[in-house]
Amino acid sequence: MKDMATQTLLLEIKGLEKRFDLDKGFLETVKFKDGRLTRETRSVHAVNNVNLDVAKGEALCVVGESGCGKSTVARLVAGLLAPSAGEIHYEGQRIDDLSRNEMLPLRKKIQMIFQNPYASLNPRMTILQALEEPVRHHNPKFSAAEVRDKVTEVMMSVGVDPTWIKRYPHEFSGGQRQRIAIARALTVDPEFIIADEPISALDVSIQAQVLNLMLEAKESRGLTYLFITHDLSVVEHFGTRVAVLYLGTVCEVADTATLFSNPKHPYTKALLSAVPQLKDDRPNHIRLKGEIPTPINLPQGCPFESRCIFANGRCKSEKPRAIHQPDGSIVACHALEEGRLDADAPGL
Amino acid sequence: MSTESLNPTAEPSRWTKIWNSNMGYSFRKNPVAVVSMIIFLMIAVAAFFAPLIAPYDPYDPASIDIMNSEYPPFWVDGSLPDFSLGTDDQGRDLWSTILYGTRLSLLIGVCAVALQAFLGISIGLIAGYVGGRLDSLLMRLADIQLSFSTLMVAIIFLAVTQAMFGSETFNQYAVFFLIAVIGVAEWPQYARTVRATVLAEKKKEYVDSARVLGFGPGRIMVRHILPNSLSPIFVISTVQVANAIISEASLSFLGLGMPPSQPSLGSLISSGFDYIFSGSWWITVIPGVILVVLVLVINLLGDWMRDVLNPKLYKG
Amino acid sequence: MSLLSVRDLTVKFAMRENTVTALNGISFDVAKGERLGIVGESGAGKSITGFALMNLLSRPGFIDSGQIMFEGEDVVGMNDKQLRGMRGNRMAMIFQDPMVTLNPVLTIGQQMIETLMAHRKLSREEARQIAIVKLREVYIPSPEDRLDQYPHELSGGMRQRIIIAIALLLDPQLIIADEPTTALDVTIQADIMELLLELCQSNQVGLILITHDLGVVSQMTERTLVMYAGRIIESGRTREIINDPQHPYTQGLINALPQQTLPGQRLKQIPGNMPSLTNIPPGCPFNPRCEYATDLCRSRIPEISHFGEVEVACHEVQRLQSNDARQEAKA
Numbered sequence: 002m003k004d005m006a007t008q009t010l011l012l013e014i015k016g017l018e019k020r021f022d023l024d025k026g027f028l029e030t031v032k033f034k035d036g037r038l039t040r041e042t043r044s045v046h047a048v049n050n051v052n053l054d055v056a057k058g059e060a061l062c063v064v065g066e067s068g069c070g071k072s073t074v075a076r077l078v079a080g081l082l083a084p085s086a087g088e089i090h091y092e093g094q095r096i097d098d099l100s101r102n103e104m105l106p107l108r109k110k111i112q113m114i115f116q117n118p119y120a121s122l123n124p125r126m127t128i129l130q131a132l133e134e135p136v137r138h139h140n141p142k143f144s145a146a147e148v149r150d151k152v153t154e155v156m157m158s159v160g161v162d163p164t165w166i167k168r169y170p171h172e173f174s175g176g177q178r179q180r181i182a183i184a185r186a187l188t189v190d191p192e193f194i195i196a197d198e199p200i201s202a203l204d205v206s207i208q209a210q211v212l213n214l215m216l217e218a219k220e221s222r223g224l225t226y227l228f229i230t231h232d233l234s235v236v237e238h239f240g241t242r243v244a245v246l247y248l249g250t251v252c253e254v255a256d257t258a259t260l261f262s263n264p265k266h267p268y269t270k271a272l273l274s275a276v277p278q279l280k281d282d283r284p285n286h287i288r289l290k291g292e293i294p295t296p297i298n299l300p301q302g303c304p305f306e307s308r309c310i311f312a313n314g315r316c317k318s319e320k321p322r323a324i325h326q327p328d329g330s331i332v333a334c335h336a337l338e339e340g341r342l343d344a345d346a347p348g349l
Numbered sequence: 350m351s352t353e354s355l356n357p358t359a360e361p362s363r364w365t366k367i368w369n370s371n372m373g374y375s376f377r378k379n380p381v382a383v384v385s386m387i388i389f390l391m392i393a394v395a396a397f398f399a400p401l402i403a404p405y406d407p408y409d410p411a412s413i414d415i416m417n418s419e420y421p422p423f424w425v426d427g428s429l430p431d432f433s434l435g436t437d438d439q440g441r442d443l444w445s446t447i448l449y450g451t452r453l454s455l456l457i458g459v460c461a462v463a464l465q466a467f468l469g470i471s472i473g474l475i476a477g478y479v480g481g482r483l484d485s486l487l488m489r490l491a492d493i494q495l496s497f498s499t500l501m502v503a504i505i506f507l508a509v510t511q512a513m514f515g516s517e518t519f520n521q522y523a524v525f526f527l528i529a530v531i532g533v534a535e536w537p538q539y540a541r542t543v544r545a546t547v548l549a550e551k552k553k554e555y556v557d558s559a560r561v562l563g564f565g566p567g568r569i570m571v572r573h574i575l576p577n578s579l580s581p582i583f584v585i586s587t588v589q590v591a592n593a594i595i596s597e598a599s600l601s602f603l604g605l606g607m608p609p610s611q612p613s614l615g616s617l618i619s620s621g622f623d624y625i626f627s628g629s630w631w632i633t634v635i636p637g638v639i640l641v642v643l644v645l646v647i648n649l650l651g652d653w654m655r656d657v658l659n660p661k662l663y664k665g
Numbered sequence: 666m667s668l669l670s671v672r673d674l675t676v677k678f679a680m681r682e683n684t685v686t687a688l689n690g691i692s693f694d695v696a697k698g699e700r701l702g703i704v705g706e707s708g709a710g711k712s713i714t715g716f717a718l719m720n721l722l723s724r725p726g727f728i729d730s731g732q733i734m735f736e737g738e739d740v741v742g743m744n745d746k747q748l749r750g751m752r753g754n755r756m757a758m759i760f761q762d763p764m765v766t767l768n769p770v771l772t773i774g775q776q777m778i779e780t781l782m783a784h785r786k787l788s789r790e791e792a793r794q795i796a797i798v799k800l801r802e803v804y805i806p807s808p809e810d811r812l813d814q815y816p817h818e819l820s821g822g823m824r825q826r827i828i829i830a831i832a833l834l835l836d837p838q839l840i841i842a843d844e845p846t847t848a849l850d851v852t853i854q855a856d857i858m859e860l861l862l863e864l865c866q867s868n869q870v871g872l873i874l875i876t877h878d879l880g881v882v883s884q885m886t887e888r889t890l891v892m893y894a895g896r897i898i899e900s901g902r903t904r905e906i907i908n909d910p911q912h913p914y915t916q917g918l919i920n921a922l923p924q925q926t927l928p929g930q931r932l933k934q935i936p937g938n939m940p941s942l943t944n945i946p947p948g949c950p951f952n953p954r955c956e957y958a959t960d961l962c963r964s965r966i967p968e969i970s971h972f973g974e975v976e977v978a979c980h981e982v983q984r985l986q987s988n989d990a991r992q993e994a995k996a
Binding site: 205 | 852855856877878908919921934
């Protein structure tokens with residue numbers, strides 16, 4: 002965050018919240034309790050008061066375990082979901098409440114790459130159709146030759162063989178499909194790309210290919226990324242900054258190097274220690290007690306309280322605020338604030 | 350990149366592709382489907398080329414002689430060599446009449462199903478894609494429609510129209526009335542199936558991808574979701590054609606369908622029914638057998654198609 | 666005598682018009698209490714190996730030839746009764762998705778007790794006690810209550826613990842774990858792996874760990890097999906394979922990991938894709954993707970050669986080694 006002032010902010014997320022109602026329809030909300038009928042709606046609190054900034058040229062990685070709301074954040078930013086509260090600004094313009102037509106010019110700027118390349122391409126469209134469609138849609142005045150030129154240019158730049166164009170997605174392997182999906186997103190010349198676990202469905206040797214491709218595109222096209230992943234080794238390699246999410250709440254935001262050399266939040270520490278290391282013989286990972294609670298009934302205090310070895314009464318009752326640290330990271334933890342983390346704790 | 354495998358020297362033709370596809374393979378390996386297809390094609394081709402094949406034109410009063418009525422088919426004593434399958438009560442050649450009647454039955458069946466499909470697919474797509482209140486409203490409508498049996502709706506509708514327009518006008522436009530009533534009565538079959546597949550497809554990432562690329566709902570529905578929902582549509586279409594043919598035959602048998610001057614299979618069976626006890630069984634039985642065979646082979650083809658296109662069964 | 670000895674195992678799949686070879690003459694041994702990792706990408710045949718060892722392959726897959734000697738008996742020739750006696754009892758399997766293994770309409774207790782009673786002469790109460798002990802071994806809190814719960818009432822990590830408890834129920838000699846933690850989160854994965862390691866070590870149970878994750882293999886196993894397109898291309902002590910891989914594919918696989926490159930730099934990628942089983946190139950299956958490939962590699966399948974404790978199937982491994990030596994000398 003130190004050079005934030007000198008960089009131009011591209012995306013600002015302010016107080017973002019998303020709840021999904023579990024009980025749909027009137028009848029499901031009616032419950033029989035203590036001898037009388039009451040109406041209550043249970044909802045999943047997927048994202049809770051998330052504040053994030055993405056500067057131009059950055060690759061902000063959002064990490065967390067399943068159910069932590071990282072994909073929901075991606076979908077909210079992409080406009081696939083509408084937030085329950087909070088605002089999303091892109092280049093200073095509020096984008097979360099735009100209609101489809103107002104959003105259209107922004108669609109050229111913000112694109113998304115999905116996790117599962119087996120599902121993100123329409124199985125009934127040839128590669129050519131899939132690539133030409135967005136070009137035509139966003140450039141209605143293009144002639145057939147111009148459309149073709151654009152498609153060929155993108156295909157060459159992402160290593161999609163031009164002889165593939167007449168084939169259907171099922172004829173390709175996962176890595177090739179992900180390449181095609183990336184090409185499709187790039188056909189509209191975006192400047193901001195939301196990547197939702199783009200390599201987690203791929204094999205190790207193919208992951209490297211796709212990651213390299215995304216790095217190349219970042220340099221040659223000046224792209225900014227919001228990169229959602231659960232894989233910390235990818236984060237360390239790809240991200241410039243990292244946001245750690247737990248139960249829909251941001252625990253820690255820091256520059257990648259800072260986060261990996263000096264993690265502060267107890268959850269970040271546990272997460273980092275759990276990654277299986279290639280060269281270490283013995284894992285010395287921090288065991289967390291219990292498992293992630295369901296986001297249906299959120300704890301009143303810190304969401305990580307139930308699994309944290311440093312938790313005390315305050316953690317149970319009061320939500321920690323995000324506090325700027327001297328090294329530029331932002332951490333939401335009472336124990337850190339009170340200096341309780343430095344004391345020698347069991348397991349650390 | 351190893352692209353050799355993806356780069357065949359010659360593009361195979363569409364037919365070879367279909368023949369070699371999973372569907373083509375399972376078709377070749379399924380004798381029931383092959384036989385059904387052959388019989389269906391024979392009936393369909395004969396019906397389509399009825400004016401060329403039929404020795405007489407049953408619509409032309411000049412070619413009909415009442416004196417020729419109720420001749421039996423050729424394997425029964427007393428038959429005339431001119432009328433291979435005998436004649437009906439009005440002296441029409443039964444073979445020609447069946448050809449024309451089958452053509453009419455198939456036409457009504459296919460057109461009614463096209464109408465059903467159009468209504469059902471549109472409503473199902475919109476209900477599934479838009480969701481929310483509109484979905485609830487449309488689906489409750491479908492429930493109401495389904496709770497009345499097709500025949501009941503058709504009987505009321507046709508009886509009322511017959512009374513309103515008089516049987517002269519009604520007989521003239523009977524084909525259209527039948528198509529309309531069978532088409533409208535059965536749209537929920539399509540709407541429900543299409544809605545279910547749309548709900549499943551809508552969750553897939555390619556739909557999200559299309560939304561992120563800024564495509565409108567119409568384009569996403571028609572270009573992206575619909576082509577991926579075709580398998581179940583094909584399956585119900587075959588069964589629905591068979592059902593529509595049965596409905597038409599039933600209505601005609603009840604005297605609410607095709608008039609005797611333009612006989613369909615149903616009205617032919619109906620008109621022969623009066624003579625069944627006077628010994629002229631063939632007027633009813635032969636068209637009846639054709640109807641049963643036609644409906645049976647279509648249903649068998651539908652069963653086969655369901656087995657092939659249902660991914661659960663296929664993987665199981 | 667080794668616990669499990671696999672010799673020239675070949676598995677084929679009957680396709681429409683022809684058969685496809687999914688496993689091509691693989692041989693390996695597992696000693697008593699040994700932990701073996703099988704690493705490979707999707708399509709390498711590692712899961713098929715697991716299924717073949719249990720003789721669980723179903724149509725269209727079948728064991729074409731080869732021998733699987735488990736505790737001195739040939740699994741390939743066993744009849745159904747013998748197989749039932751072996752599976753779950755002496756050789757257990759843990760699958761990737763716990764929901765597939767657990768029957769959703771039976772409680773945990775029913776599933777465990779019935780498994781026990783099917784294999785051992787026990788009363789229901791005795792079986793229940795054993796089940797509770799086993800659940801406690803996998804650190805399930807209040808195991809008595811868990812027995813009456815249904816699988817869907819438990820979290821993913823808890824379910825996988827129960828799967829491990831069920832696998833250990835009859836004190837097997839060998840556990841085959843097929844990507845046991847792929848469906849789980851990192852923190853849970855670390856717990857489960859530690860648990861599995863602990864249980865195997867304390868009970869002297871052999872483990873075959875099938876995974877795509879080199880980090881997991883590195884921490885869990887003593888020996889490793891690397892598979893590619895239905896063949897074993899490298900095998901040996903895990904530490905040696907991770908620290909000094911010989912086969913170009915293993916090298917590529919390790920070098921492609923993001924940890925091996927400085928942040929922001931290009932990863933060392935292996936070009937191309939794993940060939941599909943219907944279209945395996947002639948010669949060494951890896952040759953189209955290999956930077957060292959020669960005409961020999963393109964025409965002949967490499968034999969397995971020994972390098973110290975490591976076995977490698979590569980024509981060029983000798984030359985690669987001298988290259989390495991030269992580079993080291995330069996440095």
